[in-house]
Amino acid sequence: MMAEVMQFILIKDQKKIPIKRAEIVKHVLKEHRHIYPKVIDRVTQTFEQVFGLKLLEIDTKNHVYILINKLEPVPADVCSTNPKMGLLFVILSVIFMKGGVVKESVVWNTLKKLRVEQGEKHEDFGDVKKLITEEFVRQKNLEYVRIPHTDPPEHEFRWGLRAEKEVSKMKMLQFVSQLHDQDPQSWSQQYKQATAGPSSQRPQNM
Template identity: 65%
Template sequence: MTQRKRLSNSQTPSQSKRRSDSLEEDDGDMPFTQPSSSQVQRGMEKFTNSQVDQKVAEVLQYILVKDQKKIPVRRADLVRNILKDYRNVYPEIIRRVVQTLDQVFGFKLVEIDTKNHLYILINKLELSEATAPLNAPSNPKMGLLFVILSVIFMKRGVVKESLIWNTLKKLRVDPGEKHALFGDVKKLVTDEFVRQRYLEFVRVPHTEPIEYEFRWGQRAEVEVSKAKILEFMGQLHEQEPQTWSQQYKEAHAPPGASQPSTSQQR
């Protein structure tokens, strides 16, 4: 016992935090199982309509606040932090939340990770017009992200970290210097964009010194139009999008087609 205690106390704060984060992830969905229709029916009998409506409003607020920060909603966190005693009526509350998001806000709740049950909001109008929020970036950060995603897509889905930094340097955005608009560029790209699931930043196995590579994240796969990226590249290079035949084929493949997309090269 004494030895175990010494080992525990020897951990650095960062190690303890990583362990805590890991345990929180592991604990996440384990206690929660989707209730059956009969369980939902019995659960609804315990609450008044006003109580359920209040809980629906709390879930809506939670999802909308997360969306403002572009952070995916994790089902386990939603159940643990917001639903709590209402977990047995989860399907009914989510049904009402989805309906309100659709009819009032024009959003669609999309699951981008079926293993960890992560959800994001998509603008239904933009989906119906076959466009995406990043097609015409309205702020500098999204413009920077669009450039990075374009490089990754044109390189067939995976690029070394060094290529991204060299590309940004050509645009006078040096990851080693603080930028007037973006602040800490490296932190923005490798932390914020990754946390928002626009990018994946993974270590390349068996490399010495250690190397990393970038790929499209789950949110980008849902939100960003590859066809628009090709149009952008065509305008930039004064060429037709069809010039890049493989990328053009992938960008215009029907939904669900087995293309070697950015998400499949993993």
């Protein structure tokens, strides 16, 4: 039963989709739902000890989980091997360097310089707007929030829970520093955040 639950979670995680307790019960445990707490404890322990993965409950009320990599943060050179992750990395870096939250227009203006337009079908990304505002958001890599009292409606981006847990802010700052040929400490605010503990990692309103 534990192996089947692990397999179900791994299949879901291939698309980086959050996993719900209700789905595990419905598709795997079925009439054995009463043993869910025991099974999920063993699954969590096995993922951590054997695979170096952490099953993180991001919604305790509805019991929603994501699987994150405990061993290594996402490296900067992922950009060359996985175009979608490269695009995500660029967006996360913009958000981070701008103080943790940016208007949607800032992101699109940045991507336009890389010849990525929101209204066009891209060779690697397909529908770019859908990828960024739906897929990355569903994966918990980004938060896409409407700015109150804006007409027409405006939105802003923040780091999602998965990015907070998986992506090293220090590696990101080093990457940006290399691009600008500067020392990471040149950006004092970002350097302070990158070297802070986990409790200080969520972006603040600017």
